[in-house]
Structure formats: C-alpha cells, structure tokens
Amino acid sequence: MNTWKQNIKRLIPFWLGKKLRGTYQKILGVVYKGNTYYCPYCQHSFRKMLADGEKFSVIDKYQIIGSGFRENCTCPRCYAKDRDRLIYLYLKKNTAIFDQSLRLLHIAPEAWLKELFQSLPNIHYTNGVKDAESMGYYYDRRTRDLDITDLEMKDNFYDVVVCNHVLEHIIDDRKAMQEIFRVLKPGGWAILQVPYSEILENTFEDNSIVSTWERTKAFGQFDHVRIYGKDYSDRLTKAGFRVERYNPKNESLEPDSLLKYALNKEEDLFIAHKPH
Numbered sequence: 001m002n003t004w005k006q007n008i009k010r011l012i013p014f015w016l017g018k019k020l021r022g023t024y025q026k027i028l029g030v031v032y033k034g035n036t037y038y039c040p041y042c043q044h045s046f047r048k049m050l051a052d053g054e055k056f057s058v059i060d061k062y063q064i065i066g067s068g069f070r071e072n073c074t075c076p077r078c079y080a081k082d083r084d085r086l087i088y089l090y091l092k093k094n095t096a097i098f099d100q101s102l103r104l105l106h107i108a109p110e111a112w113l114k115e116l117f118q119s120l121p122n123i124h125y126t127n128g129v130k131d132a133e134s135m136g137y138y139y140d141r142r143t144r145d146l147d148i149t150d151l152e153m154k155d156n157f158y159d160v161v162v163c164n165h166v167l168e169h170i171i172d173d174r175k176a177m178q179e180i181f182r183v184l185k186p187g188g189w190a191i192l193q194v195p196y197s198e199i200l201e202n203t204f205e206d207n208s209i210v211s212t213w214e215r216t217k218a219f220g221q222f223d224h225v226r227i228y229g230k231d232y233s234d235r236l237t238k239a240g241f242r243v244e245r246y247n248p249k250n251e252s253l254e255p256d257s258l259l260k261y262a263l264n265k266e267e268d269l270f271i272a273h274k275p276h
C-alpha cells in the first residue's frame with residue numbers, strides 16, 4: 001500500500017474506519033446482489049464476487065497459489081476471500097469449533113473471521129498483530145500487539161491457532177512456527193495458510209532483497225520475504241507438526257458447494273497438528 005494512504009488511514013480511529021467500511025460494503029453488497037455465489041461469513045449471496053490478487057510475472061512463473069489474480073475472489077459485502085471461505089468450510093466440516101469449548105489465538109486477525117470467532121460463546125478468543133497500534137483504523141483495542149517470533153503466551157495453552165497468510169511476511173518463519181508449536185496444547189492444531197508454489201521444489205528466499213519494489217519482483221508482493229515451494233510442509237514438520245492438507249474437491253460435498261463458495265480449486269489448506 002502507498003505510504004500516503006497508510007498515513008491517512010493511521011489518522012482514522014477504529015470506530016470511524018469500521019463505520020465507513022460498513023457503509024461502503026453495504027452498498028457494494030446491494031450492487032453485487034444475486035444468487036450465484038454465497039459468503040458464509042456475512043451470509044449473503046451475490047451474482048459475482050470482486051476480483052482480487054496480483055498480476056506480477058513472478059506469480060505466473062511459479063504459479064503461486066493464493067497470490068495470483070482471481071475473478072470472484074473477494075466478498076463484496078465483508079471482504080472475505082476465497083481462502084477464507086476455504087477455512088470456513090474446513091472449520092465447519094472437520095472441526096468442533098462451533099460447539100466445543102476451545103482457547104483460540106488468532107494472529108493478524110481478518111475482520112470476518114474475528115467476528116465469527118467472537119460470536120461463538122464456546123470460544124475463548126485472543127487476537128494480536130505486530131504493531132497493532134499503527135493500524136488502529138483496522139484493529140480495535142482488544143487486538144494486542146504481539147511478535148509471532150516471540151509470543152508472550154504460556155506453553156501448551158491454546159487448542160487452536162489461526163495464522164492465515166502471515167508466515168510469508170516473517171523473516172524468521174522457522175522461529176514463528178516453533179512459537180506456534182510451543183503455545184499449542186498437545187493435540188492442538190493451527191491453520192497456517194500461505195501462498196505457495198507446487199512447481200518450485202525449494203522455498204525461494206533471499207534476505208538481501210529488502211526494497212518494496214525488489215520484493216514485489218522477486219516474491220510477488222511488496223511485503224513478502226519468500227515464495228514457499230513444495231518443501232513448505234517439511235518446514236512445518238521440522239518444527240514438530242504433523243501436516244494435513246485439506247482440499248474440499250476430494251470430499252463428498254453438496255454438488256454446488258465449490259461453485260457457491262467460489263473457491264480456488266487448486267488451493268489446499270495447510271493444517272499443522274501438534275502431536276499428543
């Protein structure tokens with residue numbers, strides 16, 4: 001994002017940002033109203049979703065899943081993306097998150113997921129992001145400032161960690177994985193989704209690339225520090241996790257679920273389990 005845009009946003013208090021976003025999104029929701037697609041977060045239907053994602057050549061070259069340009073990606077009403085709807089489907093079909101008492105840590109919380117978790121009385125919810133105060137327009141005061149490579153939380157404390165499209169921004173992602181492993185209870189699990197390439201054998205990273213433009217060219221986004229390759233699961237395994245890859249196209253779902261949710265069929269969800 002441009003610096004001047006960030007500076008303007010920093011001046012906007014959370015309540016005003018939420019009101020402005022809400023009004024704009026309500027209007028968009030009406031403009032895009034229809035019956036083709038459905039968003040489980042805001043529970044509205046649309047004739048189409050908003051297009052999203054980047055068109056940089058490196059994304060095409062490595063066929064990065066979760067970064068490239070996609071039609072029908074973002075919900076006009078709440079801004080949940082295709083990957084977030086994939087998370088919803090996993091949570092609904094494969095977890096007890098809607099009814100079991102759980103301690104959940106949400107890192108860099110997306111508003112729509114945060115609202116969902118906060119609406120569930122069975123969830124003991126904590127959320128945080130690095131430099132939370134500088135993003136006051138987006139995060140309220142209950143979002144605490146936290147460093148994913150040095151979490152202040154106790155060992156073996158959380159049942160679930162949700163950390164969606166964060167690790168590709170973290171220089172010491174191995175330390176972040178170890179920290180998430182540490183704060184999870186044995187038997188706990190984490191959604192650790194990242195953009196990834198299935199044709200890149202080894203994760204590409206180069207810490208000498210620091211400018212926003214060089215990072216965009218090298219990694220496909222101005223604030224990414226790597227492109228995860230086929231070895232992403234190995235990195236999680238080395239931190240102690242058992243890795244599950246979930247793709248709803250392998251499941252027996254209602255025939256139109258994949259279409260209705262406008263998912264990226266190529267995208268697997270990465271779930272990291274801490275062994276008992």
Ligand SMILES: [Zn+2]
Nearest residue numbers: 039042075078
């Ligand atoms: Zn929505």
